[in-house]
Amino acid sequence: MDIFRVLTRGASVKKDTNAAKQLRDVDNSRNDENSEQKSSNNLIKEDVQITKELDFFRNKRIVNRIEKQKELENKTSAEPTINLTDNTDNGTIPKPIITNKEEARILRNTYKGNITGNDVPLPIGSFDDLITRFSFDKRLLNNLIDNHFTEPTPIQSEAIPIALLDRDIVACAPTGSGKTMAFLIPLLQQIIDEKKVVGLKGLIISPTKELANQIFLECVKLSRSIFFEKKRPLQVALLSKSLSAKLKNKVISNSKYDIIISTPLRLIDVVRNESLDLSKVKHLIFDEADKLFDKTFVEQTDDILSSCTDPALRKSMFSATIPSSVEDIAQSLMNDPVRVVIGHKEAANSNIEQKLIFCGNEEGKLIAIKQLTQEGEFKPPVIIFLESITRAKALYHEMMYDRLNVDVIHAERTTIQRNKIIERFKSGELWCLICTDVLARGVDFKGVNLVINYDVPRSSQAYVHRIGRTGRAGRKGKAITLYTKQDALAVKPIINVMKQSGCEVAEWMDTKLTKREKESIKKGKAHKDRLQISTVPKVDKLKRKRKNEMINASKRRKELEKGNKLISKHNKENSDGSN
Numbered sequence: 001m002d003i004f005r006v007l008t009r010g011a012s013v014k015k016d017t018n019a020a021k022q023l024r025d026v027d028n029s030r031n032d033e034n035s036e037q038k039s040s041n042n043l044i045k046e047d048v049q050i051t052k053e054l055d056f057f058r059n060k061r062i063v064n065r066i067e068k069q070k071e072l073e074n075k076t077s078a079e080p081t082i083n084l085t086d087n088t089d090n091g092t093i094p095k096p097i098i099t100n101k102e103e104a105r106i107l108r109n110t111y112k113g114n115i116t117g118n119d120v121p122l123p124i125g126s127f128d129d130l131i132t133r134f135s136f137d138k139r140l141l142n143n144l145i146d147n148h149f150t151e152p153t154p155i156q157s158e159a160i161p162i163a164l165l166d167r168d169i170v171a172c173a174p175t176g177s178g179k180t181m182a183f184l185i186p187l188l189q190q191i192i193d194e195k196k197v198v199g200l201k202g203l204i205i206s207p208t209k210e211l212a213n214q215i216f217l218e219c220v221k222l223s224r225s226i227f228f229e230k231k232r233p234l235q236v237a238l239l240s241k242s243l244s245a246k247l248k249n250k251v252i253s254n255s256k257y258d259i260i261i262s263t264p265l266r267l268i269d270v271v272r273n274e275s276l277d278l279s280k281v282k283h284l285i286f287d288e289a290d291k292l293f294d295k296t297f298v299e300q301t302d303d304i305l306s307s308c309t310d311p312a313l314r315k316s317m318f319s320a321t322i323p324s325s326v327e328d329i330a331q332s333l334m335n336d337p338v339r340v341v342i343g344h345k346e347a348a349n350s351n352i353e354q355k356l357i358f359c360g361n362e363e364g365k366l367i368a369i370k371q372l373t374q375e376g377e378f379k380p381p382v383i384i385f386l387e388s389i390t391r392a393k394a395l396y397h398e399m400m401y402d403r404l405n406v407d408v409i410h411a412e413r414t415t416i417q418r419n420k421i422i423e424r425f426k427s428g429e430l431w432c433l434i435c436t437d438v439l440a441r442g443v444d445f446k447g448v449n450l451v452i453n454y455d456v457p458r459s460s461q462a463y464v465h466r467i468g469r470t471g472r473a474g475r476k477g478k479a480i481t482l483y484t485k486q487d488a489l490a491v492k493p494i495i496n497v498m499k500q501s502g503c504e505v506a507e508w509m510d511t512k513l514t515k516r517e518k519e520s521i522k523k524g525k526a527h528k529d530r531l532q533i534s535t536v537p538k539v540d541k542l543k544r545k546r547k548n549e550m551i552n553a554s555k556r557r558k559e560l561e562k563g564n565k566l567i568s569k570h571n572k573e574n575s576d577g578s579n
């Protein structure tokens, strides 16, 4: 009972907010003689309101359905599980329970959900719906509440029932909109339902170690205190280097875990070695699916798919960007999938203010960063993305030189170093994180104020993910992309994303390039031939180098002299002793 009280408490909305009023209007109009006409008028109004701010966490206020709730309450009075009575008098709207297609349509309109497929399940309007429609585990619900997840986000509203009804799903929803919980919640419920099956049942694949670790931690939080018969806990594991060694050496049984989270390479390694059996896996989830199906990973992903031999295998794909090429693959691999798109497919998260800065040339980029600092736009925490390890290191040294509180993460840093830096950044000790695309996807840093693309990302997808490190979980964020003459071509897809997301782009930035201009940019191989990162002129660098050489030579000379003195002293002492 208590858990439901807490859940219901979360849904407080002032009665007079525009969105709430419109939604009430929509509902009331159903009883009207001209209900159809009124309803469509209101939906147009509602569209305007929602497009203005596609805020996936706060602007989702649903129909006032007091009558229906009361009816339901009477029906279910024998089951004192759901608290439906509070909150109508104190300025709040009851949590919606979606019972038919019309209600689903209205709910979907509030978040621009486009759901297609055969027999599309109804979304859940609140976590209460999980109780009325699915026999949801109370411990799991408690864990949700303990972690302050009181209302589902749109992707959760849609994806959870689809998965619980054992359907394959291809889901595309904005960065930071809660996709992780959208696949973890139903997965855990299904593992609980299949408690009698021993062995690995759920597998989550992520392209990077950082993201795999983050999903693992979320999964541990949600599965806390869930035990099966004989006090066996629900076992979740991150396939780390040490765990894969233990599995290989049979120190740990390969049927110990219910869920494993892994990167593709690490998983394939233990599967090829026959240290892990995937034949009982029932739920296979690809997070950042478009990355896992691009040329970097596709072979390993294919191997994973062919190792999961259970004919009832259910597959899920999640990402903020799913290009049509990946959708085609998905359709061919999946069994009658439901396709979920939240918001505009080609747009970035609408909580992010996007800006382009033309810097002329490479030197201009450093100057731009300095200007942002001086003008107070460089508000920590800040993440700066660069296209290569060399460039990330160079910028790091440059910013260190300016005594800024920064560190750098790239593939050459060890896992321990990477984890430590991430912790320092999360705790606020570190203000600015410089990185390559290793951190572009999935990593959830709460409260990042600004993302700077020091180098223009190579695709619209890369751009959407990079800037998605800010503006998460309903917060506002800012993204600035620096570009030079060389980037005039590369910046076009970014301009498209900006326009799709409703951001302004100055006309002069979006001019069409002539064939000749395009050719000359291509010849310049924009990405390969960037100048080094430094504001120090070449002459000064040479001077600095000579000065360092002189200092080192003088140090060596002094050490030599010191050594010579010691030897002659020693010799003298020896000769004195023999006399």
Ligand SMILES: Nc1ncnc2c1ncn2[C@@H]1O[C@H](COP(=O)(O)OP(=O)(O)OP(=O)(O)O)[C@@H](O)[C@H]1O
Residues within 6 Å of the ligand: 148, 149, 150, 151, 152, 153, 156, 173, 174, 175, 176, 177, 178, 179, 180, 181, 319, 320, 441, 442, 443, 444, 446, 468, 472, 473
């Ligand atoms: N129902 C919810 N209520 C409140 N906060 C939530 C809810 N679901 C998720 N969150 C929070 O939202 C944040 C973003 O979630 P998540 O990392 O799953 O985003 P994502 O959609 O996977 O983003 P990306 O595309 O960048 O991987 C997290 O901090 C998470 O804890």
